[in-house]
Amino acid sequence: MISSFPKLINATFVTLKLLSASLLIGIFLGLFFAILRINKNVFVNKFAYGYSYIFRGTPLLVQIFIIYFGLGNIEWLRTTFLWSILKEPYWCAIIAFALNTGAYTSEILRSAFQTIKPGVIEAGKSLGISNSKIFYKIQIPIAIRQSLPAYGNEIILMLKGTSLASTVTLMDITGVAQKIISTTFRPLEVFIIAGSIYLFMTFLIHNLIKYLEKKYSFQQ
Amino acid sequence: MELLAFGKTGWGDELFYATLMTIAVSISAMLIGFIFSIIFTPLKLSKYKSLNLIGNFYTTVVRGVPELLVIYLFYFGSSGALMYVASIFGYYEYIEINAFITGSMAIGIISGAYSTEVFRGAIKSIDKGQFEAGKVLGLSKFIQFYKIILPQMLRLAIPNLSNVWQITLKDTALISVTGLVEIMRQSRIAAGATRDPLFFYSIAALIFLMLTFLSMRLINKLELKYRKGF
Numbered sequence: 079m080i081s082s083f084p085k086l087i088n089a090t091f092v093t094l095k096l097l098s099a100s101l102l103i104g105i106f107l108g109l110f111f112a113i114l115r116i117n118k119n120v121f122v123n124k125f126a127y128g129y130s131y132i133f134r135g136t137p138l139l140v141q142i143f144i145i146y147f148g149l150g151n152i153e154w155l156r157t158t159f160l161w162s163i164l165k166e167p168y169w170c171a172i173i174a175f176a177l178n179t180g181a182y183t184s185e186i187l188r189s190a191f192q193t194i195k196p197g198v199i200e201a202g203k204s205l206g207i208s209n210s211k212i213f214y215k216i217q218i219p220i221a222i223r224q225s226l227p228a229y230g231n232e233i234i235l236m237l238k239g240t241s242l243a244s245t246v247t248l249m250d251i252t253g254v255a256q257k258i259i260s261t262t263f264r265p266l267e268v269f270i271i272a273g274s275i276y277l278f279m280t281f282l283i284h285n286l287i288k289y290l291e292k293k294y295s296f297q298q
Numbered sequence: 299m300e301l302l303a304f305g306k307t308g309w310g311d312e313l314f315y316a317t318l319m320t321i322a323v324s325i326s327a328m329l330i331g332f333i334f335s336i337i338f339t340p341l342k343l344s345k346y347k348s349l350n351l352i353g354n355f356y357t358t359v360v361r362g363v364p365e366l367l368v369i370y371l372f373y374f375g376s377s378g379a380l381m382y383v384a385s386i387f388g389y390y391e392y393i394e395i396n397a398f399i400t401g402s403m404a405i406g407i408i409s410g411a412y413s414t415e416v417f418r419g420a421i422k423s424i425d426k427g428q429f430e431a432g433k434v435l436g437l438s439k440f441i442q443f444y445k446i447i448l449p450q451m452l453r454l455a456i457p458n459l460s461n462v463w464q465i466t467l468k469d470t471a472l473i474s475v476t477g478l479v480e481i482m483r484q485s486r487i488a489a490g491a492t493r494d495p496l497f498f499y500s501i502a503a504l505i506f507l508m509l510t511f512l513s514m515r516l517i518n519k520l521e522l523k524y525r526k527g528f
Binding site: 239 | 358375468482494495496497500
C-alpha cells in the first residue's frame with residue numbers, strides 16, 4: 079500500500095495542472111460571458127444565457143465525451159490544425175473543464191455585477207470618471223470581491239471535476255487510484271489515500287479563499 | 299434520424315429505457331440521500347461535540363472527495379465488504395451486487411451529504427420563537443417537530459433541494475463506469491456500434507437538458523405550493 083503513495087503524489091501534479099489550466103481559461107470565459115449577460119442587447123444576452131444553461135444543465139462527463147470522442151470523429155476537423163489539439167486527451171479535458179467552469183463562473187460574476195449598488199456607479203459618474211474606467215476600476219473589483227465565496231466553491235467543484243479526466247485515459251489521482259484498485263483489489267485503502275489527498279487540497283483552497291475574503295473585505 | 303427509430307433498426311427505444319433507468323437511479327439515490335440526511339442532520343445539530351464531529355466528518359469527506367472515487371469504492375468494494383460480513387455468518391459463496399444498487403448507494407451517499415447541509419441550514423434559519431412556542435404549549439417533541447418545524451423547514455429547503463436534485467441527476471452519468479445501462483452507457487454502446495459518437499453524445503446531452511428542464515418546472519410548482527401564505 080505504501081508503494082502506491084509516490085504514484086498518487088505524481089498524479090497529484092497532473093490533477094493540479096488540469097485544475098489550474100482550466101480555471102485560468104475558465105475565469106476569462108466567465109468574465110466574458112458575464113459581461114455579455116449584463117448587455118442590454120437581447121440576442122447577445124440570450125446567447126450567453128444559452129451557453130451557461132447548456133453547460134450547467136448537462137453532466138461534465140457528456141461534455142468531455144462530446145469533445146474527445148465526438149469532435150475527433152468529424153472528418154474535416156482532422157485536416158485542420160485543430161486536430162493537433164483535439165487528438166490529445168489532455169487538451170480535450172482542459173477545453174471541457176474550462177467551458178464548464180466558465181459557465182458557472184459567468185453565473186457567479188453576473189449575480190455579483192447585479193448586486194453592486196447603483197450608488198457606487200453614480201458616485202463614479204458624478205466624479206466625472208469615464209464609463210470604461212468605472213467598469214474596470216469600480217465594477218470589476220467589487221464584483222470579484224463579492225463573488226469570492228461562491229468562486230471558492232466553484233474551485234472545489236472543479237477540483238472534483240478533474241477526476242473525470244481519468245475517463246479519457248489521463249492518469250490523474252482518480253485514474254491512478256482506479257488502476258491500483260483494479261490490480262490490488264484493495265479499494266478501501268486506496269480510497270483513503272486518494273481521498274485524503276483530495277481533502278487536503280480542498281482544505282488548502284478553502285483556507286486560501288477565506289484569507290482572500292478577509293484581505294479584501296470592505297470593513298477594515 | 300433513422301438512428302433514433304424505435305424497434306430493431308434504431309436506438310430510440312434503447313435510449314428511452316436508458317432514460318427511464320437514469321430517472322430511476324436518480325430518484326432512488328435521492329431517497330437514499332434523504333435517509334442519510336435524516337440520520338446525520340440531527341447529529342450536526344446536536345449539542346454534543348462528539349456527535350457533531352461524526353456529522354461534520356460525513357459531510358466534509360463526502361463533499362470533498364470526487365464522486366467518481368466514491369463510485370469506484372462502492373463498485374470494487376461493496377461485494378467484498380458484503381462477502382466479509384456474510385463470512386461471519388458462515389456463508390462463503392461469491393456474492394455479486396447489482397450495479398443499480400451499488401450505483402444508487404454511491405450517489406445516494408453523496409446526495410445525502412448535500413441534503414444534510416440543506417436541512418441543517420433550513421432548521422437553523424427557523425425563528426427560535428417557533429421552538430419556544432412549541433415548548434410553552436406543552437407539545438411533545440415529536441408533535442413539535444412534525445407540526446411546527448417540519449412544514450417550515452420544507453418551505454425553506456425546497457429551493458436548495460432542487461439544486462441537490464440537479465447535482466444528483468448529473469452525477470448518475472458517472473455510474474456508467476460501472477456498466478449500468480443508463481443514458482451515458484447506452485450512448486456509448488450506440489456510438490461504438492454506429493461509429494457516430496458526436497451524434498449520440500449530443501443526444502445524451504439533449505436528454506439530460508430535457509430532464510433538468512422538466513424537473514425544474516416541476517419543482518417550481520412545488521415551491522409555489524409550499525410558499526402559500528408567504
